[in-house]
Amino acid sequence: MKISARNKLDGEIEAVDLGAVMASIKIKVEDPGVLTALITKESAEGLGLKKGDKVSAIIKSTEIIVGKE
Amino acid sequence: MKISARNKLDGEIEAVDLGAVMASIKIKVEDPGVLTALITKESAEGLGLKKGDKVSAIIKSTEIIVGKE
Amino acid sequence: MKISARNKLDGEIEAVDLGAVMASIKIKVEDPGVLTALITKESAEGLGLKKGDKVSAIIKSTEIIVGKE
Amino acid sequence: MKISARNKLDGEIEAVDLGAVMASIKIKVEDPGVLTALITKESAEGLGLKKGDKVSAIIKSTEIIVGKE
Amino acid sequence: MKISARNKLDGEIEAVDLGAVMASIKIKVEDPGVLTALITKESAEGLGLKKGDKVSAIIKSTEIIVGKE
Amino acid sequence: MKISARNKLDGEIEAVDLGAVMASIKIKVEDPGVLTALITKESAEGLGLKKGDKVSAIIKSTEIIVGKE
Numbered sequence: 001m002k003i004s005a006r007n008k009l010d011g012e013i014e015a016v017d018l019g020a021v022m023a024s025i026k027i028k029v030e031d032p033g034v035l036t037a038l039i040t041k042e043s044a045e046g047l048g049l050k051k052g053d054k055v056s057a058i059i060k061s062t063e064i065i066v067g068k069e
Numbered sequence: 070m071k072i073s074a075r076n077k078l079d080g081e082i083e084a085v086d087l088g089a090v091m092a093s094i095k096i097k098v099e100d101p102g103v104l105t106a107l108i109t110k111e112s113a114e115g116l117g118l119k120k121g122d123k124v125s126a127i128i129k130s131t132e133i134i135v136g137k138e
Numbered sequence: 139m140k141i142s143a144r145n146k147l148d149g150e151i152e153a154v155d156l157g158a159v160m161a162s163i164k165i166k167v168e169d170p171g172v173l174t175a176l177i178t179k180e181s182a183e184g185l186g187l188k189k190g191d192k193v194s195a196i197i198k199s200t201e202i203i204v205g206k207e
Numbered sequence: 208m209k210i211s212a213r214n215k216l217d218g219e220i221e222a223v224d225l226g227a228v229m230a231s232i233k234i235k236v237e238d239p240g241v242l243t244a245l246i247t248k249e250s251a252e253g254l255g256l257k258k259g260d261k262v263s264a265i266i267k268s269t270e271i272i273v274g275k276e
Numbered sequence: 277m278k279i280s281a282r283n284k285l286d287g288e289i290e291a292v293d294l295g296a297v298m299a300s301i302k303i304k305v306e307d308p309g310v311l312t313a314l315i316t317k318e319s320a321e322g323l324g325l326k327k328g329d330k331v332s333a334i335i336k337s338t339e340i341i342v343g344k345e
Numbered sequence: 346m347k348i349s350a351r352n353k354l355d356g357e358i359e360a361v362d363l364g365a366v367m368a369s370i371k372i373k374v375e376d377p378g379v380l381t382a383l384i385t386k387e388s389a390e391g392l393g394l395k396k397g398d399k400v401s402a403i404i405k406s407t408e409i410i411v412g413k414e
Contacts, residue, residue: 138139
């Protein structure tokens with residue numbers, strides 16, 4: 001399936017931290033370093049996410065804020 | 070001001086496309102290529118965004134979706 | 139690719155309405171009737187969305203609000 | 208009060224799962240099956256959400272991603 | 277209907293600016309000044325929003341970013 | 346850094362409630378009372394958020410829903 005959210009950053013999972021309901025997924029991407037995605041624990045388990053997995057961070061354009069020094 | 074949204078990707082504006090109300094900002098980041106941010110035209114004008122500007126794409130963790138092949 | 143956003147409603151496009159920057163996509167789903175998705179015009183064109191297409195509305199859990207009478 | 212977010216799917220709560228801060232609410236809707244909404248525990252308790260409650264899943268159009276096979 | 281998104285700021289519409297697909301709604305709230313809400317033109321017209329209307333800005337907690345000097 | 350999300354409400358932290366992964370930050374603003382922001386625990390700790398801190402609630406326009414009685 002192709003999706004309309006087309007901002008996609010490839011990386012590797014650095015850490016998976018499970019809470020009671022939420023899960024924090026650290027994704028190491030190229031230069032910027034590390035992105036944190038907050039998804040449901042259920043979803044993290046459903047995808048079987050674990051350290052070292054090759055994953056993508058996908059972001060809808062309406063969610064991106066622009067910062068300028 | 071420091072903000073709680075700490076996913077930050079530095080890049081350079083490749084294109085600014087103004088609609089009636091919204092503006093699409095293409096930001097060239099390191100490897101992944103180009104991200105598109107959708108912000109208000111007013112905000113794009115307020116920051117004076119133009120091609121070549123050094124900007125950051127800032128994303129709250131709850132907005133990131135994880136994709137896995 | 140499997141994604142962490144797993145709320146998925148299948149339907150058929152009823153209308154595509156292009157603005158300068160944004161596009162409004164009406165998706166007819168089973169009973170509830172019609173959902174409206176707002177995506178970039180570029181993304182709508184990239185997926186070649188048109189009336190009659192079978193598509194899915196995908197929603198991250200953090201974006202759903204619960205209403206109760 | 209009428210609200211501008213008009214994507215509304217009626218259903219019934221199938222499960223309420225409380226974490227320390229967040230709550231996961233499973234809403235059984237017509238055909239698509241089950242949607243998961245992530246709201247604060249406080250909000251879930253404020254609305255008194257429990258299994259069997261008739262509720263609606265409400266979604267702002269800018270939050271919907273379109274998927275196409 | 278009561279909703280789980282309980283951050284609510286009452287105010288008065290200062291301006292409605294319609295684009296092709298989107299509408300920008302300026303809401304004058306107490307002290308902070310003016311908030312801008314971006315909703316679909318259709319939704320703005322459906323609610324009949326116009327200057328002087330008493331409205332509320334409603335925000336889901338997951339969407340709020342915290343800034344600290 | 347200036348950011349494109351320009352809806353900003355100044356206030357004071359009333360409570361910080363840490364979960365395993367998420368943190369709930371209550372921000373007392375002028376008249377409307379109290380807003381709740383949900384951010385990662387990591388981010389709350391990174392900013393050193395505590396009761397009495399002067400902070401701002403920052404909201405992207407696409408995330409605001411308009412309610413009308």
